[in-house]
Amino acid sequence: MNATVPALSVLIAVLATAVPWGLPGDATFIPPMVVVMMVFCWRALPDTAFPPYLALLLGLLTDIMSGGPLGFWALMALIGASVGGRVTSLADSQDRNRLWLVWAGVAVLIGVLSWLLGSAYFVRWIDWWPIAFGAIASTLLFPVVLRVVVWLRRGRLRLGPKLYRGLS
Amino acid sequence: MRGGHSPFKPRPRRSWRAPGELLNFTLFFVCAVLLVLSRIGHGALTELRDGFVDLTAPLLEATSKPAILARHEAARVKSYIAPFSEIDRLKAENEQLKQWEWRAKLAERDVAQLRALLNAVDEPALHYVTGDVIADARGPFLRSALINLGRDNGVRVGYAVINGAGLVGRTVDAGASVSRVLLLNDLNSQVPVLVGHAGVRGLAFGDNSAELRLDFLPDGAALHPGDEVFTSGSDGVLPRGLRVGVVTGSPGAYRVRPYADLSTLDAVSVLFFDAPTLTRTDPPAVALDRALSASPDDTKVSDAVPTASIEPPSIDSEIKQAGAPIATSAESVAQSPQ
Numbered sequence: 001m002n003a004t005v006p007a008l009s010v011l012i013a014v015l016a017t018a019v020p021w022g023l024p025g026d027a028t029f030i031p032p033m034v035v036v037m038m039v040f041c042w043r044a045l046p047d048t049a050f051p052p053y054l055a056l057l058l059g060l061l062t063d064i065m066s067g068g069p070l071g072f073w074a075l076m077a078l079i080g081a082s083v084g085g086r087v088t089s090l091a092d093s094q095d096r097n098r099l100w101l102v103w104a105g106v107a108v109l110i111g112v113l114s115w116l117l118g119s120a121y122f123v124r125w126i127d128w129w130p131i132a133f134g135a136i137a138s139t140l141l142f143p144v145v146l147r148v149v150v151w152l153r154r155g156r157l158r159l160g161p162k163l164y165r166g167l168s
Numbered sequence: 169m170r171g172g173h174s175p176f177k178p179r180p181r182r183s184w185r186a187p188g189e190l191l192n193f194t195l196f197f198v199c200a201v202l203l204v205l206s207r208i209g210h211g212a213l214t215e216l217r218d219g220f221v222d223l224t225a226p227l228l229e230a231t232s233k234p235a236i237l238a239r240h241e242a243a244r245v246k247s248y249i250a251p252f253s254e255i256d257r258l259k260a261e262n263e264q265l266k267q268w269e270w271r272a273k274l275a276e277r278d279v280a281q282l283r284a285l286l287n288a289v290d291e292p293a294l295h296y297v298t299g300d301v302i303a304d305a306r307g308p309f310l311r312s313a314l315i316n317l318g319r320d321n322g323v324r325v326g327y328a329v330i331n332g333a334g335l336v337g338r339t340v341d342a343g344a345s346v347s348r349v350l351l352l353n354d355l356n357s358q359v360p361v362l363v364g365h366a367g368v369r370g371l372a373f374g375d376n377s378a379e380l381r382l383d384f385l386p387d388g389a390a391l392h393p394g395d396e397v398f399t400s401g402s403d404g405v406l407p408r409g410l411r412v413g414v415v416t417g418s419p420g421a422y423r424v425r426p427y428a429d430l431s432t433l434d435a436v437s438v439l440f441f442d443a444p445t446l447t448r449t450d451p452p453a454v455a456l457d458r459a460l461s462a463s464p465d466d467t468k469v470s471d472a473v474p475t476a477s478i479e480p481p482s483i484d485s486e487i488k489q490a491g492a493p494i495a496t497s498a499e500s501v502a503q504s505p506q
Contacts, residue, residue: 018228019235020304020313022432025353025378029308056195060202064217065228066307067314067341067348071202078195118309121207122355127376130308 029134043084
């Protein structure tokens with residue numbers, strides 16, 4: 001499977017981070033975490049091409065959209081891609097709970113790193129609650145996102161040459 | 169062959185992993201460099217970002233429209249199913265507001281008479297342009313919004329941004345057709361304010377939460393929850409008298425709850441207030457004689473802008489359109505009935 005469908009799906013998630021949903025302030029960490037989660041899922045699925053430089057580019061796009069420090073979400077997406085790339089032994093139809101557990105670990109790592117990096121960047125201790133809330137929410141959302149990614153992948157495989165000929 | 173290895177058999181190509189690892193390392197290094205450049209505020213990076221946001225503005229606007237429409241519809245449905253108690257509350261509030269209107273008119277007349285007696289010079293009216301929020305650029309470290317107004321509309325860095333409820337923030341980046349507004353509750357937001365009837369001076373800091381932290385108050389300042397908070401204008405950037413919010417909290421930990429709901433912004437107005445500080449930091453591309461609030465007559469106002477004020481509007485129309493009492497006697501109108 002080439003990188004077109006994964007890239008497009010993550011791009012849509014990136015665009016969704018900029019949509020004014022009217023989310024409360026505590027939930028601002030969730031949309032970009034979904035982007036990282038999608039990168040992780042695509043990389044974790046076997047036989048799927050999602051090169052790390054694509055993760056970097058989409059992370060940079062998230063940074064530009066959010067107006068935050070440039071390179072921050074790119075770094076988080078790269079971490080997601082790196083860890084996701086190392087769990088490819090898990091098939092897409094089995095061991096989902098194990099994948100979920102791995103993501104929970106990644107979410108904690110990203111949360112702690114975000115808090116430390118954010119505090120260092122702004123030279124003050126930033127509020128940890130929105131980050132913790134985002135990490136917890138992303139962990140709870142993981143099965144949904146994984147299901148979407150798997151559905152996209154299966155749809156691509158089944159409809160492959162018929163539907164995606166133009167995109168490939 | 170010894171060891172069972174034949175030169176004709178394919179060997180594991182472990183060496184091919186090395187370029188992959190190197191690439192990964194390079195990408196992580198690129199991120200680190202970008203973070204450092206972003207921290208020191210490299211000009212080229214800012215320009216690139218502004219240019220890109222300008223380019224993607226139509227796409228962002230198109231993407232945001234369904235979400236904004238859905239939000240409006242949800243609010244409408246919510247208002248339809250509002251209980252009768254809400255109608256009673258609104259009726260009572262309307263009665264109260266009518267009394268306030270009467271008192272405000274009296275106060276306005278008194279102020280006009282006193283100004284005439286003192287030969288006071290009228291402050292110039294503030295001009296503004298109104299646009300829409302096209303992207304919610306909020307993250308864990310930043311509270312900002314992108315609006316569909318830019319330098320083509322006369323917007324510059326540092327201008328105050330308000331909505332129907334009060335002050336929202338100020339512009340921090342201005343592209344050709346898009347600007348980024350730093351919201352009041354952002355970590356980097358600091359607004360000098362006046363609190364309550366006594367006009368106690370203080371500084372309202374954003375800390376990424378829904379409310380602002382009120383600090384640098386004089387010793388023994390008598391504040392009460394519910395006191396109104398206005399901009400003082402002492403920073404030379406924001407105009408004086410813009411509504412910010414109300415005091416909450418207790419002594420030692422006062423906070424300000426902004427009037428504007430910063431999580432659901434829609435239409436906002438940018439005030440053309442060219443203080444000398446702004447003129448130095450972001451020189452106007454059009455005219456220099458607009459310092460200290462002048463009309464944006466010679467700025468091009470795009471047709472795409474929903475509403476724009478070219479002629480000085482009356483106080484009433486300012487309140488109706490921009491939604492906040494802006495400088496001049498509107499400030500007295502807002503404060504005098506106490």
